[in-house]
Amino acid sequence: MPKKTQSSKASKQSLSQKAKSTKSQSKNQKPLKAKFQSSKKSLQNPIMQSKQPKTSQGQSKTTLNTPALPKNAQKAYKLLALQENLSNAQAKDLIDRGLVTLKGQKVKIARTLINPKSQFKIIPFSKPQIIFEDKNVLALDKPPFITSEEALKLYPSWALLHRLDRETSGVLLLVKPQSAFHSKAKEAFKTGEVFKQYLAIVEGILEEEQEITTPLLIQKGNYAKVKLAPKNSSLKNPLIKETYTKVTPLEIYGKKTKVSILIKTGRTHQIRIHLSSIKHPIVGDTLYGAKEAKRIFLHAHKISLLGYEFCSIPSKDFDFS
Numbered sequence: 001m002p003k004k005t006q007s008s009k010a011s012k013q014s015l016s017q018k019a020k021s022t023k024s025q026s027k028n029q030k031p032l033k034a035k036f037q038s039s040k041k042s043l044q045n046p047i048m049q050s051k052q053p054k055t056s057q058g059q060s061k062t063t064l065n066t067p068a069l070p071k072n073a074q075k076a077y078k079l080l081a082l083q084e085n086l087s088n089a090q091a092k093d094l095i096d097r098g099l100v101t102l103k104g105q106k107v108k109i110a111r112t113l114i115n116p117k118s119q120f121k122i123i124p125f126s127k128p129q130i131i132f133e134d135k136n137v138l139a140l141d142k143p144p145f146i147t148s149e150e151a152l153k154l155y156p157s158w159a160l161l162h163r164l165d166r167e168t169s170g171v172l173l174l175v176k177p178q179s180a181f182h183s184k185a186k187e188a189f190k191t192g193e194v195f196k197q198y199l200a201i202v203e204g205i206l207e208e209e210q211e212i213t214t215p216l217l218i219q220k221g222n223y224a225k226v227k228l229a230p231k232n233s234s235l236k237n238p239l240i241k242e243t244y245t246k247v248t249p250l251e252i253y254g255k256k257t258k259v260s261i262l263i264k265t266g267r268t269h270q271i272r273i274h275l276s277s278i279k280h281p282i283v284g285d286t287l288y289g290a291k292e293a294k295r296i297f298l299h300a301h302k303i304s305l306l307g308y309e310f311c312s313i314p315s316k317d318f319d320f321s
Contacts, residue, residue, distance in 0.1 A: 069113055076100075077110040080120050097145045098167065098295070099123045106292060123294060128154065131171065131310050136181040137161075138174040139303075139310040144295050148172060161185055162266060167284070170198070170300025170312045181306070188305050189266065195304035198261040198271060199250075199314055201297040202280040203290055206257040212245040212274040216267050225287060226269040228277055241267045245274040253320035256283060260301075271298065 158174035284293030
């Protein structure tokens, strides 16, 4: 029994010594940790190393090293109105349409504060041109930057048969409202009996033809943005729409591809979201992941229905040269 007691005392002493040794080591490690933290701080972004102003509580407040605007900075639409001799409303409308650039970039917000020495550029746009007209149908060649509804206002005795997005150019069809042809044409669109061909320039190199049938989830709020429907979504859901898009490469130049697109369905933003889904968004379509350009490069090239066929040639901006 006494031996066991001595052994127990000895083990307690050794444990005590180990604990002291551990404490001693941890004390010695603190300077190393502090040194590492100091080294880590030196690797931070130089912007974050600059002297920071302090708040009333004494805490530092992060500021970015951006050029300061002069005290006489003006709202973009007001400065544009002065420079171009426009009304404020006209200037704001041009900016909202995406027709105003500054140093090669679109001015997106009319109330953005701008240096008064800035010089804007306005992208010219035109009115729709008549491709064909008879008692049944009026085919227009719609330019970009005007809505289908704005085009319709120029021809008040007609009604829209379908729509094109603001920056999409090409064939737009109007019909006499409530006419027999109107009813037949609406049914043809509904049953997929209308031939619709578009041309587009997309980002990246597309070498092979692709067919895309991914359903779309369409929810319209203040503005339309469409999503791909989740896998195994039921088409019984009224928000889920079946689709068909066929994309054929025509020409490759650098890191862009000109494509022909055939659609059997005409869902909101169908072509735009489908091309984005295969990692080839339309040039200029920032809503669906593309880099900014002077417009969305999508053109309604040809439409055929009920014995009619209409074609619009895209602008020279679509030429690879």
